[in-house]
Amino acid sequence: xxxxxxxxxxxxxxxxxxxxxxxxxxxxxxxxxxxxxxxxxxxxxxxxxxxxxxxxxxxxxxxxxxxxxxxxxxxxxxxxxxxxxxxxxxxxxxxxxxxxxxxxxxxxxxxxxxxxxxxxxxxxxxxxxxxxxxxxxxxxxxxxxxxxxxxxxxxxxxxxxxxxxxxxxxxxxxxxxxxxxxxxxxxxxxxxxxxxxxxxxxxxxxxxxxxxxxxxxxxxxxxxxxxxxxxxxxxxxxxxxxxxxxxxxxxxxxxxxxxxxxxxxxxxxxxxxxxxxxxxxxxxxxxxxxxxxxxxxxxxxxxxxxxxxxxxxxxxxxxxxxxxxxxxxxxxxxxxxxxxxxxxxxxxxxxxxxxxxxxxxxxxxxxxxxxxxxxxxxxxxxxxxxxxxxxxxxxxxxxxxxxxxxxxxxxxxxxxxxxxxxxxxxxxxxxxxxxxxxxxxxxxxxxxxxxxxxxxxxxxxxxxxxxxxxxxxxxxxxxxxxxxxxxxxxxxxxxxxxxxxxxxxxxxxxxxxxxxxxxxxxxxxxxxxxxxxxxxxxxxxxxxxxxxxxxxxxxxxxxxxxxxxxxxxxxxxxxxxxxxxxxxxxxxxxxxxxxxxxxxxxxxxxxxxxxxxxxxxxxxxxxxxxxxxxxxxxxxxxxxxxxxxxxxxxxxxxxxxxxxxx
Amino acid sequence: xxxxxxxxxxxxxxxxxxxxxxxxxxxxxxxxxxxxxxxxxxxxxxxxxxxxxxxxxxxxxxxxxxxxxxxxxxxxxxxxxxxxxxxxxxxxxxxxxxxxxxxxxxxxxxxxxxxxxxxxxxxxxxxxxxxxxxxxxxxxxxxxxxxxxxxxxxxxxxxxxxxxxxxxxxxxxxxxxxxxxxxxxxxxxxxxxxxxxx
Numbered sequence: 001x002x003x004x005x006x007x008x009x010x011x012x013x014x015x016x017x018x019x020x021x022x023x024x025x026x027x028x029x030x031x032x033x034x035x036x037x038x039x040x041x042x043x044x045x046x047x048x049x050x051x052x053x054x055x056x057x058x059x060x061x062x063x064x065x066x067x068x069x070x071x072x073x074x075x076x077x078x079x080x081x082x083x084x085x086x087x088x089x090x091x092x093x094x095x096x097x098x099x100x101x102x103x104x105x106x107x108x109x110x111x112x113x114x115x116x117x118x119x120x121x122x123x124x125x126x127x128x129x130x131x132x133x134x135x136x137x138x139x140x141x142x143x144x145x146x147x148x149x150x151x152x153x154x155x156x157x158x159x160x161x162x163x164x165x166x167x168x169x170x171x172x173x174x175x176x177x178x179x180x181x182x183x184x185x186x187x188x189x190x191x192x193x194x195x196x197x198x199x200x201x202x203x204x205x206x207x208x209x210x211x212x213x214x215x216x217x218x219x220x221x222x223x224x225x226x227x228x229x230x231x232x233x234x235x236x237x238x239x240x241x242x243x244x245x246x247x248x249x250x251x252x253x254x255x256x257x258x259x260x261x262x263x264x265x266x267x268x269x270x271x272x273x274x275x276x277x278x279x280x281x282x283x284x285x286x287x288x289x290x291x292x293x294x295x296x297x298x299x300x301x302x303x304x305x306x307x308x309x310x311x312x313x314x315x316x317x318x319x320x321x322x323x324x325x326x327x328x329x330x331x332x333x334x335x336x337x338x339x340x341x342x343x344x345x346x347x348x349x350x351x352x353x354x355x356x357x358x359x360x361x362x363x364x365x366x367x368x369x370x371x372x373x374x375x376x377x378x379x380x381x382x383x384x385x386x387x388x389x390x391x392x393x394x395x396x397x398x399x400x401x402x403x404x405x406x407x408x409x410x411x412x413x414x415x416x417x418x419x420x421x422x423x424x425x426x427x428x429x430x431x432x433x434x435x436x437x438x439x440x441x442x443x444x445x446x447x448x449x450x451x452x453x454x455x456x457x458x459x460x461x462x463x464x465x466x467x468x469x470x471x472x473x474x475x476x477x478x479x480x481x482x483x484x485x486x487x488x489x490x491x492x493x494x495x496x497x498x499x500x501x502x503x504x505x506x507x508x509x510x511x512x513x514x515x516x517x518x519x520x521x522x523x524x525x526x527x528x529x530x531x532x533x534x535x536x537x538x539x540x541x542x543x544x545x546x547x548x549x550x551x552x553x554x555x556x557x558x559x560x561x562x563x564x565x566x567x568x569x570x571x572x573x574x575x576x577x578x579x580x581x582x583x584x585x586x587x588x589x590x591x592x593x594x595x596x597x598x599x600x601x602x603x604x605x606x607x608x609x610x611x612x613x614x615x616x617x618x619x620x621x622x623x624x625x626x627x628x629x630x631x632x633x634x635x636x637x638x639x640x641x642x643x644x645x646x647x648x649x650x651x652x653x654x655x656x657x658x659x660x661x662x
Numbered sequence: 663x664x665x666x667x668x669x670x671x672x673x674x675x676x677x678x679x680x681x682x683x684x685x686x687x688x689x690x691x692x693x694x695x696x697x698x699x700x701x702x703x704x705x706x707x708x709x710x711x712x713x714x715x716x717x718x719x720x721x722x723x724x725x726x727x728x729x730x731x732x733x734x735x736x737x738x739x740x741x742x743x744x745x746x747x748x749x750x751x752x753x754x755x756x757x758x759x760x761x762x763x764x765x766x767x768x769x770x771x772x773x774x775x776x777x778x779x780x781x782x783x784x785x786x787x788x789x790x791x792x793x794x795x796x797x798x799x800x801x802x803x804x805x806x807x808x809x810x811x812x813x814x815x816x817x818x819x820x821x822x823x824x825x826x827x828x829x830x831x832x833x834x835x836x837x838x839x840x841x842x843x844x845x846x847x848x849x850x851x852x853x854x855x856x857x858x859x860x
Contacts (some may be wrong), residue, residue: 628729628803
């Protein structure tokens with residue numbers, strides 16, 4: 001029967017289609033299994049186990065997540081304006097964004113480093129780099145606020161940064177772009193890269209007591225691109241390792257021209273030797289520089305910006321024993337040092353293997369002068385002489401490696417979009433898991449310390465197509481957390497992130513949370529425009545400048561009626577929050593201010609500048625819901641025309657309604 | 663055999679211990695009022711010493727203005743001037759009774775101490791009543807019929823705040839001294855009878 005034939009044919013076709021469909025490899029969607037939810041569930045009111053400080057990439061900020069929940073706890077403004085917190089808008093915070101180029105309201109924050117003591121996190125500070133206008137920032141973990149920003153001279157983009165030594169002796173900055181040294185000599189043709197462009201490595205010292213940074217010295221090297229770096233630790237303490245690319249010294253179409261050499265270099269720097277040379281006066285003082293140093297003071301509640309002009313430069317070619325190159329295949333990106341300090345992993349972006357170098361072999365090679373030549377006057381160690389071994393066929397596009405503290409390494413692969421776990425000693429691959437999609441950095445809590453907490457690994461992904469609800473053409477980047485406590489890595493959770501998370505670090509909550517500040521003590525407030533209490537609240541005119549000494553406490557401003565302001569005056573609202581109670585900031589905003597708001601923390605003074613552009617009555621109000629009567633926390637300012645004879649008056653609660661007189 | 667109007671050695675030692683405890687009470691918090699609310703999950707605390715107020719007095723005063731409650735200032739209380747002397751007097755009295763070694767002084771001291779305890783609690787109640795009821799008519803928050811008198815002892819909900827009023831370490835030492843003098847008085851009272859019967 002025809003009908004029967006059709007049915008049979010139809011069934012056969014359907015069967016064939018289904019079986020083709022089942023031939024296609026399974027998608028990623030069902031990669032989560034078992035008790036994943038349980039492992040990341042942090043019940044309401046419970047705390048996370050780790051603070052995760054993740055770079056905000058081109059947002060210029062630092063984000064703080066809880067792990068394992070992935071909950072966003074805070075965004076700390078660092079290099080970019082943040083109107084939410086008044087960062088860069090208040091007169092006090094403006095100097096933090098000063099550079100030798102003037103105020104730069106944005107940067108690209110790539111890497112974070114928690115301060116270390118004895119090779120482990122001490123929970124005091126986080127350092128972060130600005131990739132565009134070269135700078136290093138220090139964030140104080142008692143206030144979760146940026147405390148210091150130091151600009152770097154003789155640099156063209158600070159990527160290889162802010163990696164630190166095991167006792168936070170130095171924070172380094174290797175220039176991404178080699179450029180001519182700062183000054184008049186910089187006006188050269190671009191195609192004279194080989195002759196004129198130099199690569200500087202900045203060593204910034206950190207004061208043990210207060211964290212203050214100073215540019216201790218710079219090492220001048222041949223022009224290449226510096227990519228990443230890590231300090232030696234344990235046996236290799238005293239050394240620093242920098243990955244380089246563009247050893248071809250190309251100045252155009254780097255995509256092709258900087259990928260020609262089979263091997264670029266890892267540069268090993270003996271910084272203890274550098275200190276010796278410095279002491280012996282072998283450095284060259286350079287004093288035609290311009291770079292700024294910005295510091296925030298928690299007592300004056302004000303930042304200051306200082307212009308600096310000098311540093312000391314050590315020349316790597318002239319000073320023997322300071323620097324050695326180690327050949328490393330195909331444009332290495334990450335250069336990571338294992339917890340013992342003996343093994344150094346170079347990840348060639350375009351390489352089909354991962355070389356692992358041995359610190360003791362490097363030392364032997366240097367002692368035995370096992371060099372294959374030199375590059376720009378610096379000895380190049382023979383590849384085999386430095387090599388511990390190679391990880392064969394690990395994946396495509398290795399970028400970064402972290403360590404689990406159990407003798408294993410986990411490397412991220414951008415092109416093949418996966419994490420691969422392998423053993424450091426025997427270099428055997430143990431496990432691999434996909435990431436969704438195209439992981440860049442990865443992070444194990446304490447993964448760059450002497451004692452990693454090998455419980456989780458987090459992948460920071462560049463692409464999230466189909467992972468979350470679509471949000472137009474631009475999608476969030478993401479973090480993915482995996483359980484690595486067992487033999488097999490197990491995906492637990494995806495969560496979207498702010499900006500682009502490059503590197504991140506995580507520290508046990510206990511190391512940070514108990515030192516977290518609750519209020520600024522009002523008796524320690526040394527702000528020059530501090531208002532001690534409501535009875536000192538006042539308005540003072542000095543020519544065209546008007547200073548309003550304003551206080552806030554639930555739920556009113558003092559004063560809240562101000563008259564005698566004139567169009568075109570420079571009005572400075574110095575707002576002191578006289579609360580001494582935790583989690584009780586008050587905001588301040590005024591109509592028409594071509595500026596931001598203030599968010600004033602208990603015991604703090606912050607200043608908003610306002611230039612009234614017209615006559616009238618201007619309201620101001622508290623922007624942060626402070627209490628049941630927050631909506632009542634408001635005031636009025638009367639603006640009269642220039643030269644008006646309305647006197648300055650101000651009051652709180654005494655300016656009673658006038659009865660009608662006609 | 664000793665004459666029967668003397669105090670037993672154990673009781674005399676107990677009285678001396680109470681004397682020392684009462685000296686210590688002068689410097690310790692006697693009473694505490696704990697407050698918690700959704701806005702203060704970590705809790706606020708008012709501690710009452712014999713001579714001062716402690717704890718988060720400024721924060722509590724800041725909140726009190728919403729309901730028109732008077733702000734708390736140690737200077738407003740005559741109690742903080744006289745209380746250390748009264749407690750000091752009792753410390754001396756306990757010591758003196760132990761030394762004097764006369765049974766009837768134990769009874770007298772017990773009655774005096776009990777009276778002082780009652781008067782102190784009445785005073786505390788009146789104090790709480792006044793603060794809870796004498797409210798500023800211009801207060802932002804007015805709830806008809808609502809008073810904010812904290813509990814004398816125990817727990818009471820006052821709008822969004824739960825108030826929990828209990829003795830603090832000094833208060834417990836004070837109460838212990840009261841119990842010990844009561845115990846001594848009763849034991850001493852029973853002793854002569856026992857002698858007669860035997």
